[in-house]
Amino acid sequence: MGYRVAVVGATGAVGREMMTILEEVNFPVTDIYAVASRKSVGIEISFGTKTLKCLDLETFDFTKVDIVLMSAGGDVSKAWSEKIGKLGPIVIDNSSAWRMDPDVPLIIPEVNPDAVWHAKKKNIIANPNCSTIQMLTVLKPLHDAAQIKRIVVSTYQSVAGAGKAGMDELWDQTKAIYGMGDKTPKKFTKQIAFNVIPHIDVFMEDGSTKEEWKMVVETHKIMDPTIEVTATCVRVPVFVGHSESINVEFESPLDEREAREILREAPGVAVVDKREPGGYITPIEVVGEFDTYVSRIRNDPTVPYGLNLWCASDNLRKGAALNAVQIAQLLDERGVIVSVDA
Ligand code: 2RA
Numbered sequence: 001m002g003y004r005v006a007v008v009g010a011t012g013a014v015g016r017e018m019m020t021i022l023e024e025v026n027f028p029v030t031d032i033y034a035v036a037s038r039k040s041v042g043i044e045i046s047f048g049t050k051t052l053k054c055l056d057l058e059t060f061d062f063t064k065v066d067i068v069l070m071s072a073g074g075d076v077s078k079a080w081s082e083k084i085g086k087l088g089p090i091v092i093d094n095s096s097a098w099r100m101d102p103d104v105p106l107i108i109p110e111v112n113p114d115a116v117w118h119a120k121k122k123n124i125i126a127n128p129n130c131s132t133i134q135m136l137t138v139l140k141p142l143h144d145a146a147q148i149k150r151i152v153v154s155t156y157q158s159v160a161g162a163g164k165a166g167m168d169e170l171w172d173q174t175k176a177i178y179g180m181g182d183k184t185p186k187k188f189t190k191q192i193a194f195n196v197i198p199h200i201d202v203f204m205e206d207g208s209t210k211e212e213w214k215m216v217v218e219t220h221k222i223m224d225p226t227i228e229v230t231a232t233c234v235r236v237p238v239f240v241g242h243s244e245s246i247n248v249e250f251e252s253p254l255d256e257r258e259a260r261e262i263l264r265e266a267p268g269v270a271v272v273d274k275r276e277p278g279g280y281i282t283p284i285e286v287v288g289e290f291d292t293y294v295s296r297i298r299n300d301p302t303v304p305y306g307l308n309l310w311c312a313s314d315n316l317r318k319g320a321a322l323n324a325v326q327i328a329q330l331l332d333e334r335g336v337i338v339s340v341d342a
Pocket of ligand 1: 129130131157158160161162200211
C-alpha cells in the first residue's frame with residue numbers, strides 16, 4: 001500500500017532533501033519519479049538504494065501520480081501547479097506562488113493541520129516560507145497558552161535559502177578572501193563572506209522586504225490574523241540553518257519557566273536552554289535535524305507579559321522539504337488521499 005509520488009525540481013537542494021526525507025520517514029511510496037526541467041533530464045538522483053533518472057517536466061504524465069512535491073521556483077509553479085492539480089494529484093508546493101491564494105491552504109502540520117481539509121479546492125497546498133515555519137512551530141504552543149499580541153523577530157538566514165548558487169557564492173568568496181579567485185557578488189547584492197546583508201527578496205513600497213512581509217502575512221493566514229508582527233530579515237554567512245531572535249508580547253501572563261515546560265512538550269520543538277557558556281543552540285548544530293531548537297528563553301521585563309527567545313532550524317528540512325513531506329503524511333493520516341492499493 002502506498003502512493004505514487006513525483007518530485008518536481010528534483011535536482012535542486014530542496015528537491016534532493018525531499019527524496020531523502022521521503023525515505024527517512026518511510027513514507028509509503030509505491031512509485032517515485034524525479035522530474036525536472038529539460039536541461040536536467042537524465043541526471044541521476046538517489047532514492048534509498050535506487051537511482052532515478054530525471055524525467056522531463058514538459059512531457060511527464062501527471063495522471064500516473066497521487067502526490068507532487070514541487071520545488072522548482074515560483075514561475076514554474078505558477079505555470080504548472082494548477083494544471084497538474086486539475087489532472088488529479090495534490091501538489092505540495094514549496095514556492096511562494098500560491099501561499100496567499102484563499103483557495104490554497106498554507107500548512108505547518110504542528111500548527112494548523114485542519115487546513116488540510118481545504119486541499120481539494122485547487123488540489124494545491126502551499127508550504128510556508130522557511131522563516132515563518134520555524135517561528136510558528138515554536139510560537140503556536142505559547143499562543144495557545146497565553147494569546148500572542150505582538151511579535152518582533154530578527155532572522156539570521158543561511159545562504160542555503162538562496163539555493164545552490166547562494167552556497168557556491170559563500171564558498172567561492174571565502175576562498176577568494178584567502179587569495180584564490182573572485183569575490184565579486186553575483187547572487188547576493190554585497191559580499192556575503194565575513195559579512196551580513198539586511199536584505200532578502202525584493203523591496204516593498206513601505207521599505208520592508210518581501211521576506212519580512214511574508215513573515216507577517218503568513219503568520220496571519222496560518223495562526224491568527226490579530227497578531228501584530230514586525231520582522232527584519234538578514235542573510236548571514238552560514239551554509240545551512242536559519243536562526244531567529246524573537247520577542248513576544250502576550251495578552252496574559254506566561255512566565256519563562258512555564259514557557260520552557262510548554263516548549264519541552266511541543267511537537268517538532270526541542271529545548272536546549274542552559275544558562276551557561278555553550279548551553280544554547282547554534283545553526284551548525286541543527287543541520288540534518290527535524291526539530292526546531294529553542295534556547296535563551298527569558299522574561300522581557302519591559303512589557304507586562306513578554307518573552308525573548310532564540311531558535312534555529314534546518315531550513316532545507318523543517319523550513320522546506322520536511323514540512324512538505326509532513327503535509328503528505330497529513331494527507332494520508334486524515335484520509336484526504338487514499339493509497340493506490342487500499
Ligand atoms: C531564503 N526564504 O532564505 C528564503 C528561502 N525560502 O532566502
